[in-house]
Amino acid sequence: MLYNGYTKTQLKEFYGLTEKEIAEIPFRVDSNGFGYKVYLYHKEDIEACCIKHYGSVAAARQAAAERRESPTMRGKAAAAKARREAAQADAVEIRKILGSIGNALDEIDVTSPTHASFSFRVGLLDDELESELKRAGVDMVVTVGRLLEDSRDLAAEFRLAAGRAPDCQHFAFRETIRRQGLCERCHREATKLQHDQMVAADQKLAADAVRVAAEFGFPQLSGSYRQREWALKIRQQFFVDAAVFGEANLVVQLCSQKAKAAKFWIDNRKKTPAAMIALLKPSA
Numbered sequence: 608m609l610y611n612g613y614t615k616t617q618l619k620e621f622y623g624l625t626e627k628e629i630a631e632i633p634f635r636v637d638s639n640g641f642g643y644k645v646y647l648y649h650k651e652d653i654e655a656c657c658i659k660h661y662g663s664v665a666a667a668r669q670a671a672a673e674r675r676e677s678p679t680m681r682g683k684a685a686a687a688k689a690r691r692e693a694a695q696a697d698a699v700e701i702r703k704i705l706g707s708i709g710n711a712l713d714e715i716d717v718t719s720p721t722h723a724s725f726s727f728r729v730g731l732l733d734d735e736l737e738s739e740l741k742r743a744g745v746d747m748v749v750t751v752g753r754l755l756e757d758s759r760d761l762a763a764e765f766r767l768a769a770g771r772a773p774d775c776q777h778f779a780f781r782e783t784i785r786r787q788g789l790c791e792r793c794h795r796e797a798t799k800l801q802h803d804q805m806v807a808a809d810q811k812l813a814a815d816a817v818r819v820a821a822e823f824g825f826p827q828l829s830g831s832y833r834q835r836e837w838a839l840k841i842r843q844q845f846f847v848d849a850a851v852f853g854e855a856n857l858v859v860q861l862c863s864q865k866a867k868a869a870k871f872w873i874d875n876r877k878k879t880p881a882a883m884i885a886l887l888k889p890s891a
Contacts, residue, residue, distance in 0.1 A: 618648075622657055622664065623671020632656050694740060694751040701736055701751075704758040705729050708765050714779075715769065716792050721780050725765060732758055809840070816843035825862045830869030838869035841876045845883070857883060 618624050618632075635647045657667035708729055715722050732754060739750045769780045772793070779792075816839040819825070825842070828835045842862075849857050866872060875883065 622653060623667045624656060628656055628660055690748045694748050697751045697755045698736060698740060701755050701758045704762050705733055708762060711769060719780055721768060728761055812840050812843055816840055819843060819846060823859055826867050828869040834869035834873065838872040841872040
């Protein structure tokens with residue numbers, strides 16, 4: 608009868624055989640359904656090896672139990688446990704460092720190439736850590752220690768590359784912090800809000816220009832469509848500014864005497880109400 612799937616480690620645990628003893632047993636190499644190598648042994652050959660070295664199968668298993676309880680084996684088990692504990696302690700610090708970087712990256716604009724670079728490196732360190740913690744060898748402790756140093760270096764590099772914007776207090780890469788003290792995301796939102804407010808104010812000014820023109824009987828302006836559209840807003844803004852100083856009637860006079868062309872308002876758009884009054888004098 609063939610026992611399928613016994614590895615050398617399993618033979619050591621089940622029958623208590625040593626590496627040297629297992630090497631004496633005839634075997635045939637095969638592969639399982641997953642493509643991994645397995646060893647096929649005859650039960651009679653396994654038991655014959657046990658009898659040859661220990662007198663019986665039970666005696667071979669008893670000898671294996673005694674070896675597991677020996678000071679050497681206990682020392683190896685304690686050393687393996689200490690290695691795992693040391694690696695777990697380093698892993699806690701690594702996860703804390705990577706977590707703090709990840710939280711900061713959540714506040715930073717994802718369109719930045721630097722963001723993608725740091726995100727990739729954080730993910731790489733995290734994946735390598737999880738892979739190493741599944742091992743139990745001496746080199747696992749060394750590798751986790753190296754990952755801890757790499758994580759600390761990454762955190763130091765991130766502190767140099769990013770910081771909190773002075774105004775919005777969001778994390779941002781220093782190269783993208785705007786002169787206004789905003790991060791990239793807040794700067795875009797502020798710019799959009801400012802643009803929306805300007806558009807709304809412009810639309811209100813145009814609507815008021817039409818209303819005031821109808822109310823005071825201002826004449827239609829001559830010129831192209833764009834010129835008339837611009838001049839109407841200039842005239843309306845001038846009307847508002849003049850009304851503050853009690854000179855709203857000045858616009859009515861200008862419209863009846865001189866200001867019947869869009870070009871007039873465009874050419875004089877930077878003049879103050881006092882300068883516009885001078886245009887009404889005969890000498891003008």
